[in-house]
Every structure is written in structure tokens, then in C-alpha cells.
Amino acid sequence: MKNILVISKQAEEYVNREVYHILASWGYLVKVCVPVQQKFLTDVVICNDSSISVERVKVFGGHPRLQFIPNLLETLNEKNYDFVIIDNDIASIVVTQVGLIKSRKTKLIVCTFENFYRNYINEALKALLNLKISIAIALLGIALIERFNSFLVNLIFVFSSESKDVNHRKFRKIDIQQIPLGISSILFHESSYDQQQNFRLKYNASNKVIVAYFGRLIREKGLDDLYELIKNHPRKDDFVLMIDDYFESNNGYVKHIKKNFTELLGENFKLIRANHNEIAYYIRNVDIIVCPSHQNSKYKEQYGRVIVEAKLSKTRVVCSDSGAFPETHGDVNFIFKAGNMPDFRRAFDYAVNASQTAIDRLHIDALNRQTSGVQAHLLASLL
Known part of the structure; x- marks a missing residue:
């Protein structure tokens, strides 16, 4: 022992x-x-x-x-x-x-x-x-x-x-x-049909595509690109955008982002506050999660746990190729070149129209290599 x-x-x-x-x-x-x-x-x-x-x-x-x-x-x-x-x-x-x-x-x-x-x-x-x-x-x-x-x-x-x-x-x-950063498959799981419908009613999004960004509100996360994507999308009025504001103060950039999205989407822009346990409820009930992070000489993504959390929840997730994101995600169809707006649009539209087979494939990939159980087995073999 x-x-x-x-x-x-x-x-x-x-x-x-x-x-x-x-x-x-x-x-x-x-x-x-x-x-x-x-x-x-x-x-x-x-x-x-x-x-x-x-x-x-x-x-x-x-x-x-x-x-x-x-x-x-x-x-x-x-x-x-x-x-x-x-x-x-x-x-x-x-x-x-x-x-x-x-x-x-x-x-x-x-x-x-x-x-x-x-x-x-x-x-x-x-x-x-x-x-x-x-x-x-x-x-x-x-x-x-x-x-x-x-x-x-x-x-x-x-x-x-x-x-x-x-x-x-x-x-x-x-x-x-x-080793993987093991994510809980108990906390992050597929939502029921009834829960999804109640979620849509709660946020007045019954006939909308709910797009979400969950993460820090900093410039490097590519939120300005997300703004441009939605602003210029022909289906702009079909989208509800949900952003997690749990950790942020109202610094200049945060105010800029909130102002832009509020003016662009009005009531279709939703700010939520949820801790890590509560966020699972949102992850499994939105339609698409976007992670449009940039990459430069001083910044790139180190893992992308929200990507795994989305995969386990059978929620479509789109990400840039910043740092470790592509390896964590695993499906090139949902991945775009960081800062490249046409490629962002391509991956986003693919996600909007993704088949259940593509979503299930991501879910199985997460179960096979990215859960807490997988991490524990690897740890035990190395200790």
C-alpha cells in the first residue's frame, strides 16, 4: 500500500x-x-x-x-x-x-x-x-x-x-x-432532451443555435475574432451567444467585449456566472462551444480542458490550432488556423451542421483517452 x-x-x-x-x-x-x-x-x-x-x-x-x-x-x-x-x-x-x-x-x-x-x-x-x-x-x-x-x-x-x-x-x-488531464465523465455527460428544452426556454432560445465561450476574457483568447464571425455571418440572427463571466473584473478589455456583443446581439447575448462544477450544466446544454485562441511568441494554449468537457458532454466544439488545442481536440474538421477568419468560418459552419456520427466520434475519443479513469490507470502504472 x-x-x-x-x-x-x-x-x-x-x-x-x-x-x-x-x-x-x-x-x-x-x-x-x-x-x-x-x-x-x-x-x-x-x-x-x-x-x-x-x-x-x-x-x-x-x-x-x-x-x-x-x-x-x-x-x-x-x-x-x-x-x-x-x-x-x-x-x-x-x-x-x-x-x-x-x-x-x-x-x-x-x-x-x-x-x-x-x-x-x-x-x-x-x-x-x-x-x-x-x-x-x-x-x-x-x-x-x-x-x-x-x-x-x-x-x-x-x-x-x-x-x-x-x-x-x-x-x-x-x-x-x-498523461491526459483526466476529466470527470461523471460530471460531464450528455444532457437529456427534457433538460435541453428547459434550458432553451430559460434563455429564450427555443429556435436558436446557442453558441458559447467559456474561459478567461482576455485578448489572446480570440474574442474579437468571434465578434467578427458572428457580425458577418448570414445567420447572425439565429445565434444566441453565451459567455461565462465568473472570474473577470470589469477591466478595459472586458468592457469592450461586453459592449460589442451587447450592441451586436442585444437580448441574444447572455452573460452567466458559474463555478467549475456549475459550468457542466451549461456545457452539456449549449449547441456549440468555440475556443478561438491566438498564438504568438508569448502565448499559446497549454491543453484546453473545456474541449474535453464538451466532447464528454456530446457538445460540438470548435477550436483554433493554438498550442496543444489540436492534439486535445482530435478532429481537424472542427479546428481552424488561429486568426484566420475564413478558416474559422469553415470550421464553425461545419460544427453547426455536424452529423451525430461526428459528435459521437469526439465523445468516444474523449472516453478512450481523456477521462479521470484513463489518467488514474496511467498514473498507477508509473508510480
Whole structure:
């Protein structure tokens, strides 16, 4: 019976802990620590689940790579853990913390989405040449942490082929394995006919095509392209657009997007607020989800979990070819060249008219390679 300690901010949500429940059902003893900054510690209380222990732990530091957990040693002293799994970048100081007590023969595993190759030494030198001294010092610090940690980590889990290639370039002596980011097939599933009809009545969309975007409201996500697509589409009046506004403040870009879509669609523009568990209800009841993200030298998509959530829910999903999106999606008919409006229109119209066979094919693909169960099986084979 193996003991596993998981340190993961993402695991604060129950849906992201499902894979560990599966491991626990197979006999693994799992404890999950959720790092939280001091000011947020009392906001949410996480109760222990039936099969795993969940605890919020205080973390210091604003930057994700420079955070550390002051009471981590106490947690590690509770029992002899066989594995410590850290859901963080390998350049995080938290990795160093765990590495300091590796004399216990604990195997250290890091999970990372990173799919950009970054040479922090070169970046620091460029910053220094431009007299950006504080930035240069910070980059050199990250480079040193990354170098130190490369001798401590036993295994890196990545979630895309791009990420695997990037990490192989950096860490040639570390075992790197690609696994899926397992999505719950219990939470994300096909909607019933009655639920879909009630949903349409609720949002006054009985004879409409409900198009949705669920994600951050930032320029890189391609929302201006979505605006142009709908604005110039001959069936514009047939569309209801639904956007999730759960995480956003009213900054300038968010105001710009809301104003544009409101003026374009009027009552056919719907803003919703839903957390990760609640969003499943919307994902399975809309007609099409769009993910029109851009890609440039500083930004590209690292996975695309909403794509998998849509596939499991038998909801049509269109995405750009930004970063890991194509690999996550799997069907070129629904994928378009990022920033290319004619190609966006082609993929979107394909989705509008997609056959049930095409939708079922996406659903089966997700079940075969992208659920929490698949992730748990791969984890168990590697632990």
C-alpha cells in the first residue's frame, strides 16, 4: 500500500480530485494539500472526502514560482510518503522545498503544462543589456531554481506532446511521461432532451443555435475574432451567444467585449456566472462551444480542458490550432488556423451542421483517452 502526498492548487475543486479518489479506491493512501495564501485561508473550508484527506495549507509569496509552504516539513513528517506529486512548474521554489528532505527516499513528481521553451539565462542577459536589473535578477533566480531542481525530480508528468518536447530539451536526464488531464465523465455527460428544452426556454432560445465561450476574457483568447464571425455571418440572427463571466473584473478589455456583443446581439447575448462544477450544466446544454485562441511568441494554449468537457458532454466544439488545442481536440474538421477568419468560418459552419456520427466520434475519443479513469490507470502504472 503506497502513500501519496499531492500538493495542488487545482485540487481545491472536487472535480480536479477525482483521479485521486480512483487511486484511493485501488488501495493507495492519498493526502491532498491545497496551497492557499494567508488572506484566503478562511474564505473556503474544504472537508475531507470519503476516501482521501484534503487540507488547505498556508503559502507565502505572490509569484507562483516563488511561493513556499512554511509548514510543509510538518506535513511530510506525518508519515513516510512514497511519492510526492506537485502540480506546479519545475522552476517553482516549492519543488526545492520538497527536494531538501529527499533523504527520506521519497520520489518527487512534478506535473506541468509548460509548452514554451524558455532559456532564463539568455532572457536574463537580454534584460541586463536593456538595464532592466530587477528583471534580470529575477530571471537568474528562476534559472538557478530550475537547475537545482533538475537534480531532485524523479519524474515529470506533462499533458501534451509540445510540453513533452519542451521538457525533454531542458531535462534530458529526467523521466518524462505524457498523461491526459483526466476529466470527470461523471460530471460531464450528455444532457437529456427534457433538460435541453428547459434550458432553451430559460434563455429564450427555443429556435436558436446557442453558441458559447467559456474561459478567461482576455485578448489572446480570440474574442474579437468571434465578434467578427458572428457580425458577418448570414445567420447572425439565429445565434444566441453565451459567455461565462465568473472570474473577470470589469477591466478595459472586458468592457469592450461586453459592449460589442451587447450592441451586436442585444437580448441574444447572455452573460452567466458559474463555478467549475456549475459550468457542466451549461456545457452539456449549449449547441456549440468555440475556443478561438491566438498564438504568438508569448502565448499559446497549454491543453484546453473545456474541449474535453464538451466532447464528454456530446457538445460540438470548435477550436483554433493554438498550442496543444489540436492534439486535445482530435478532429481537424472542427479546428481552424488561429486568426484566420475564413478558416474559422469553415470550421464553425461545419460544427453547426455536424452529423451525430461526428459528435459521437469526439465523445468516444474523449472516453478512450481523456477521462479521470484513463489518467488514474496511467498514473498507477508509473508510480
